[in-house]
Amino acid sequence: MKSVLITGANRSIGLEITKQLSKKGLFVYLGSRDLEKGNAVAKELNENGFQNIKAIEIDSTKPETILEAKNIIESEQGRLDILINNAGISGAFPQAIPDAPISAIQEVFDTNFFGVISVTQTFLExxxxxDSPRISNITSGLGSLTLHSDPNWKYYNFKATSYLTSKAALNAFTIVLAFELKDLNFKVNAIDPGYTATDFNHHNGPGTVESAASFIIKHTLTDENAPTGKFFSNDIEDGTEVSPW
Incomplete structure (x- = not known):
């Protein structure tokens, strides 16, 4: 049975990924910053017929929780097949450059960028x-420099100093990581679930968590011929699903 760790999995898209992967027969570690909340969610899922789900405490900004999560998974599974770096924060708004405190920008980067690097480094072993390791970094179309430079893009007017730049940095990290692991059997990709209605955005997005989770899983549970080092987006309208960086 393949094992997967999903960070930020106790609600919204992460929770839906957990449900769908459980149904597909994977053993899912439901990552949560608050273990009590994670256990409550896992208990409810088990009571509703979802199997092979275990809550695990992991906060990408706290190295000690990352290492402890790694030790638990190593002792129980011996390996990890899939890492989905899903945890992320938007930061406080507005995020206009003249008004955004450096501390607020750093807080977003700590989770969305540095935290992902920390989790990934710890679990690479x-x-x-x-046999077929996969790393999916959950990003946003708002991290595309190409799209943000196009005045005709539908989200062109939404600029956010902390969130946009943290996701652009995450995308760059994905490219570097995929390159460094290209001679192994890894598939490393950045995946944008699209503008989805979640707690994250006060349920303003047009997409559903079901569609978002399915899209992420589609580009995570891939075969050996699948691409690596790509940026897939559920918001690309030409049908290619490949986003410009």
Whole structure:
């Protein structure tokens, strides 16, 4: 049975990914910053017929929780097949450059960028023990520099100093990571679930968590011929699903 760790999985898209992967027969570690909340969610899922789900405490800004999560998974599974770096924050708004405190920008980067690097570095040892390791970094179309430079793009007027730049940095990290692992059996991709109605955006997005989770899983549970180092988006309208960086 393949194992997967999903950070930020106790609600919204992360929770829906957990449900769908459980149904597909994977053992899911439901990552949550608050273990009590994570256990409550896992208990409810188990009571509703979802199997092979275990809550695990992991906060990408707290290295000690990342290492403890790694030790638990190593002792129980011996390896990790899939890492989905889903945890992220938007930061406080507005985020106009003249008004955005450096501390607020750093807080967003700590979770969306540095936290992802920390989690990934810690779990690489276990991922390398898998026959087909996968790393999916959950990003946003708002991290596309190409799209944000196009005045005709539908979200062109939404500029956010902290969130946009943190996701652009995450995308760049994905390119570097995919390159460094290209000679192994890894598939490393950035995946944008699209503008989805969640707690994250006060349920303003047009997309559903079901569609978002399905899209992420589609580009995570891939075969050996699948691409690596790509940026897939559920908002691309030409049908290619490949977003410009």
């Amino acid at each position: 276990l991922l390398k023990k898998s």
